[in-house]
Amino acid sequence: MKLRRPPSFGPLEAVASKLGALEALATPHGVDRYLELVHPMLTVRELRAVVTEVDRSTADSVTLTLRPTRQWRGFRAGQFVQISIDIDGVRHTRSYSPSCSQYRADGRIEITVKAHPEGVVSQYLHTNAKPGLVLGLSQANGTFRLPDERPERLVLISGGSGITPVLSMLRTLSDEGHAGDIVFLHYAFTEADVAHLAELRGLAARHPNVRLVLAYTKQAAGGDLHGLFDETHLAEVAPWYAGDAQTYLCGPPGLMATIREHYAAKGIEETLHTEEFTPPVLAPLDGDVSGTVTFGDTVVENSGATLLEQAEAAGLAPEYGCRMGICFTCTKVKTSGCTRNVLTGELHTEPDTEVQLCISAPVGDVAIDL
CATH class of the missing domain: 3.40.50.80 (Nucleotide-binding domain of ferredoxin-NADP reductase (FNR) module)
Incomplete structure (x- = not known):
């Protein structure tokens, strides 16, 4: 069976499909920044979704039904999507797996969010989500899915x-x-x-x-x-x-x-x-932790934690999604130094290479273009 194309958002999307030529005129913000003033679901480039149903079936979880914009390409059962939301002026991105069938007839998707005690996004959605809320949405990703030839x-x-x-x-x-x-x-x-x-x-x-x-x-x-x-x-x-x-x-x-x-x-x-749906456990480095980590203009003593954790401890707010190395949202350029992949133990010494902040720990002095 083929993935079903989600239904059109209607006249608003028909207009949006003809506005690609206006992108150059809208520089530096892009035409979507202006279209969202008309309607937040009217986009040329960006994929978004509007909440159409909210179900709090357990005390600490909420299930959201989402209607994506026309850019949505569907998903395979088991994959995840990234949801973005602005909370108090800060954009947060998290990864969630749709719980519905990949063949859902109306093209909508369901995500279930468990409200973790320290979860900024999960607590916000559990408390505040209601129909009409517009979220950023990514295309589906991930290798955790059924094979094309279904097992018996x-x-x-x-x-x-x-x-x-x-x-x-x-x-x-x-x-x-x-x-x-x-x-x-x-x-x-x-x-x-x-x-x-x-x-x-x-x-x-x-x-x-x-x-x-x-x-x-x-x-x-x-x-x-x-x-x-x-x-x-x-x-x-x-x-x-x-x-x-x-x-x-x-x-x-x-x-x-x-x-x-x-x-x-x-x-x-x-x-x-x-x-996986929880961050990896960081294995300790052999020997003493030393050196400094440079994030642009910010320099901190290397604590041995992941680059993402050290950036956050320094008061920085790099974008991230899953915190476990599967979504690549936190990928940045390492301009110098050596990092260790906390999942595999592999060392990366080459300068000017991309690393994932959430699963990379600095070994000695490291500089990140943040």
């Missing part, structure tokens, strides 16, 4: 807010009429913490090949499983998982680390596909 057997595992990309996969497979075995295993504190619970139960009820398994880590009753992940959980609900099945996993670091270790121990790690 699938295990979809999620925990907490990691439910969104695998729920998108389940909805997409359901729209395709996929007949293979699917086990959807979700971990949550209690039943009240399960986002999209009614949708999940409805999908399982309508599709006999889908088995919904809810595992509650703090609720002793009501779920199908209880407690943290244990290899007996998979043996019970998907005894064929170590055979010809493919597993897709997204969740908190503890859950993901445990499942990775289990799959590696069984020698089936190639069947496990994962998506």
